Amino acid sequence: MSATRRPPLRVAVLVSGSGSNxxxxxxxxxxxxxxxxxxxxISDRPGVLALDRARQxxxxxxxxDYRACGDREAFGARLQGELQRLDPQLVVLAxxxxxxxxxxxxxxxxxxxxxxxxxxxxYPGLDTYRRALEAGDAWHGTTVHFVIPELDxxxxxxxxxxxxxxxxxxxxxxxxxxxxxxxxxxxxxQWLAEGRVVCRDGVVWRDGQRASGxxxxxxxx
Ligand code: GRF
Numbered sequence: 001m002s003a004t005r006r007p008p009l010r011v012a013v014l015v016s017g018s019g020s021n022x023x024x025x026x027x028x029x030x031x032x033x034x035x036x037x038x039x040x041x042i043s044d045r046p047g048v049l050a051l052d053r054a055r056q057x058x059x060x061x062x063x064x065d066y067r068a069c070g071d072r073e074a075f076g077a078r079l080q081g082e083l084q085r086l087d088p089q090l091v092v093l094a095x096x097x098x099x100x101x102x103x104x105x106x107x108x109x110x111x112x113x114x115x116x117x118x119x120x121x122x123y124p125g126l127d128t129y130r131r132a133l134e135a136g137d138a139w140h141g142t143t144v145h146f147v148i149p150e151l152d153x154x155x156x157x158x159x160x161x162x163x164x165x166x167x168x169x170x171x172x173x174x175x176x177x178x179x180x181x182x183x184x185x186x187x188x189x190q191w192l193a194e195g196r197v198v199c200r201d202g203v204v205w206r207d208g209q210r211a212s213g214x215x216x217x218x219x220x221x
Contacts, residue, residue: 008037009193012088014079014096015043019050020178021094021115021185026057028186035193040086042079044098060086066098076101083108090192093147094185102149110199112147113192115185117177119159120145124152129170129177140164140173142181143214144188146199155204156214157197158188163219176219184217 008029013022022041028034041054044066054061062082069075080103083091093114105112118128120143132140141161148154160180164173191197197206204211 006035006193008035009189010039010087010089011036011092011189012083012086012090013038013041013092013094015041015048015050015094016045016097017048017050017095019048019053019095021181022050023053024182025092025094025186025189026053026059028190034186034190036090036189039088040082042082042086044075044079044096050095072099072101076104080104080107090189092185092189099151100147100149105147105149108147110146113144113157113185113188114147114152114154115142115144115181116152117142117174117181118152119143119161120152120156129173132164133168133170133173137164140177142177142184144184145214146204148202155199155202157191157204157206157211158184159214159216160184161216161218180217180219 013025015022026038029036029038038059040060040062041050042062042064043051044064046063046065051061064075064078064082066075069078089111091108091112119139119141123131139161141159143156144158145156146154160183162176162180197204
């Protein structure tokens with residue numbers, strides 16, 4: 001717990017799938033290493049494991065079914081309504097597989113995070129593990145960054161790097177990178193909760209200094 005004893009940061013989490021990052025955030029907030037409270041989980045599709053995880057943790061799980069909405073604007077409007085109701089201080093995208101309408105992003109400017117499985121600016125978009133392996137890269141990893149309307153392009157806070165091993169497969173790489181995500185996502189949120197990290201005009205400030213790039217953590221062992 002932080003010494004300042006401020007109320008826990010109210011966080012809404014947007015998901016589409018298994019929700020292992022959501023689980024890491026819930027676990028960290030329960031263990032006291034993260035001064036945050038997940039006030040709601042919103043999924044763009046029904047029946048995903050992430051919603052079960054929310055239910056098991058006693059957190060409201062909301063489905064805004066993209067398919068039932070018809071188009072991106074209608075989806076954005078419904079999502080926006082649910083977010084307004086939850087009134088979070090921070091919106092966290094955790095395996096959320098939709099490109100958000102710019103209006104939703106803009107109304108949470110500097111208060112919305114994403115985790116993307118690459119060392120951004122490398123490999124925005126899908127299939128990052130395959131692309132890194134095919135390129136013969138020495139390193140791969142994952143990035144926690146602020147969200148801007150452009151896909152996977154907002155200012156980065158924290159990266160986790162793993163060295164690609166001989167014989168590495170997409171699966172083995174994914175497992176190692178996701179272990180790192182489960183560490184760095186709660187960490188980055190905690191920095192925001194403590195006020196140690198803020199984003200202003202597209203620039204990340206860390207401990208009162210303009211950050212020249214993301215903090216980088218390397219896999220150990
Ligand atoms: C994560 O690896 C994240 O990098 C990507 O989608 C995956 C979601 O995993 N954006 P989970 O739903 O948190 O298990």
